[in-house]
Amino acid sequence: FTLQSMLSSNPLEQLTPELNCRIFSYLSAKECGPCFEVSRNWHQFLTQKAPWGSLTLPISSHRVCSSEHLTKLTVHFSRISSSNQDQVEFALSRAPNLESVVLLIKNASRSQIRSIQPILMRLSKERWCPSLRQLIIRGGPCNLTDDGVLNLTQGCSKLSHFEFHPTSLVTNHSLVAMATNWPELRSLTMLNCLGLNLGDGSAVGIFKLLEQCRELRRLRLAIGHGIKPTFFTRLGKCAAQLTHLRMELIEGDQGFDSWGELDGLDGLSGCSNLSSLALVDCGYPGPNAFASLAAHLTGLRHLLLKYGQTEPPSASACINDQLLLAVAEHCPLLETLRLA
Numbered sequence: 001f002t003l004q005s006m007l008s009s010n011p012l013e014q015l016t017p018e019l020n021c022r023i024f025s026y027l028s029a030k031e032c033g034p035c036f037e038v039s040r041n042w043h044q045f046l047t048q049k050a051p052w053g054s055l056t057l058p059i060s061s062h063r064v065c066s067s068e069h070l071t072k073l074t075v076h077f078s079r080i081s082s083s084n085q086d087q088v089e090f091a092l093s094r095a096p097n098l099e100s101v102v103l104l105i106k107n108a109s110r111s112q113i114r115s116i117q118p119i120l121m122r123l124s125k126e127r128w129c130p131s132l133r134q135l136i137i138r139g140g141p142c143n144l145t146d147d148g149v150l151n152l153t154q155g156c157s158k159l160s161h162f163e164f165h166p167t168s169l170v171t172n173h174s175l176v177a178m179a180t181n182w183p184e185l186r187s188l189t190m191l192n193c194l195g196l197n198l199g200d201g202s203a204v205g206i207f208k209l210l211e212q213c214r215e216l217r218r219l220r221l222a223i224g225h226g227i228k229p230t231f232f233t234r235l236g237k238c239a240a241q242l243t244h245l246r247m248e249l250i251e252g253d254q255g256f257d258s259w260g261e262l263d264g265l266d267g268l269s270g271c272s273n274l275s276s277l278a279l280v281d282c283g284y285p286g287p288n289a290f291a292s293l294a295a296h297l298t299g300l301r302h303l304l305l306k307y308g309q310t311e312p313p314s315a316s317a318c319i320n321d322q323l324l325l326a327v328a329e330h331c332p333l334l335e336t337l338r339l340a
Contacts, residue, residue: 012045020045070095077108077116088119098129106139116142124155134161141167141192149174153181160215163189168224171195175205179212187218192250194224198231210238217241222248227282233267242271246278246304269296275333278304291326300331306340 012020024035036043073095075088092098101123105113116137123129135156137144144152144166150173153159159182166174170193178185188209190196198206198221210216219242227247239245245268268274274297294300305323327334 010039010041012041017045070098072100072102073098074102075104077103077105077112089122092119092123092128093126095129097131099131100134100136101129101132102134102136102138103142104139105137105142108139113140113142117148120144120148120152124151127155129156131158132156133158135159135163136161137164139165141165143167143169145169146171146173146177150177153177157181158184160184161187163187165191166193166195168195172197172203172205175209179205179209183213184215185209185213186215188216189218189220191220191222192224193222194250196221196223198223198227203231203234207234207238210235210242214241218244220244220246220248222250222280224250230267232265236267236270239271240273243273244276245271245274246276246280247282248278248280249282265290266292269293272296273299275299276302278302280304280306290323291330294326294330298330299333300327301333302336303327303331303334304336304338304340306338 015023070091073091092101103116103119105116120142123132135152142164144164146169149170162178162182162185170190175196178188196205197203206221210219216239219239227249265279268277269292277297277300323339327337
């Protein structure tokens with residue numbers, strides 16, 4: 001090729017589609033924005049065969065690539081305006097192989113957060129992303145209801161990782177829907193679950209989830225209702241598959257009145273595969289409760305116990321001594337230990 005011939009011809013026609021994709025793959029979607037404006041051929045190529053596997057919205061260009069190559073989409077809603085809000089729906093509707101969607105709503109306005117609802121509705125009801133396996137909504141409440149979660153579980157049946165920040169509108173009914181429709185669920189994070197009650201007789205959803213989602217490995221729940229000691233006893237019987245467990249009480253709830261040595265914390269002994277355990281503001285374990293539990297958690301690598309205010313602070317020194325002795329004796333793989 002001569003320089004003159006190269007300048008007067010369309011470079012996309014001189015190379016194979018595979019090589020063109022390889023060249024454009026070194027640029028981000030934002031950097032390729034001006035390329036949409038070069039010619040009709042360039043715009044058509046980038047729209048139909050865009051090589052990016054990951055895309056973050058919004059981008060400066062008013063056009064968004066759509067491609068079978070796109071597998072991860074991240075949206076910063078605090079930066080979304082009315083002029084580029086349609087980028088999100090456009091990208092979702094044109095990416096059949098999308099596997100991960102991350103919606104970041106920290107510092108977003110109420111109107112920006114409200115714009116999530118139609119996106120989730122269309123994502124579930126129109127089945128835009130049949131291959132979706134990870135959905136993360138992070139940064140604040142997203143106003144999902146039980147009906148919204150139900151629609152999501154039905155429309156995104158292959159989901160294996162789900163994280164969101166619900167409100168009091170989400171109850172145990174949502175957990176039942178997840179258990180029924182997400183058999184491949186491997187990781188669940190629900191923060192600020194003020195409507196979720198894990199007290200005696202009210203934890204049907206979480207137990208059904210653990211019994212039916214046998215691939216579930218990571219569970220994090222931050223709830224606003226007290227947990228009874230018998231909850232952990234039953235949890236230990238149906239959650240042997242868990243490797244990471246984090247339970248938190250929020251809004252200053254009282255949690256346990258106390259953790260009994262036999263019917264409280266040591267009920268988790270059935271979760272022998274745990275490598276990470278965090279209990280935040282749930283109360284104090286009985287003097288020998290953790291010693292009994294530690295004997296069954298020999299693979300534990302990370303431990304966080306933040307006691308809360310259910311016992312006088314003077315009791316903590318004795319309890320910490322018991323914990324340290326139990327950890328030293330039974331948990332040789334422990335890497336991090338935090339007591340607060």
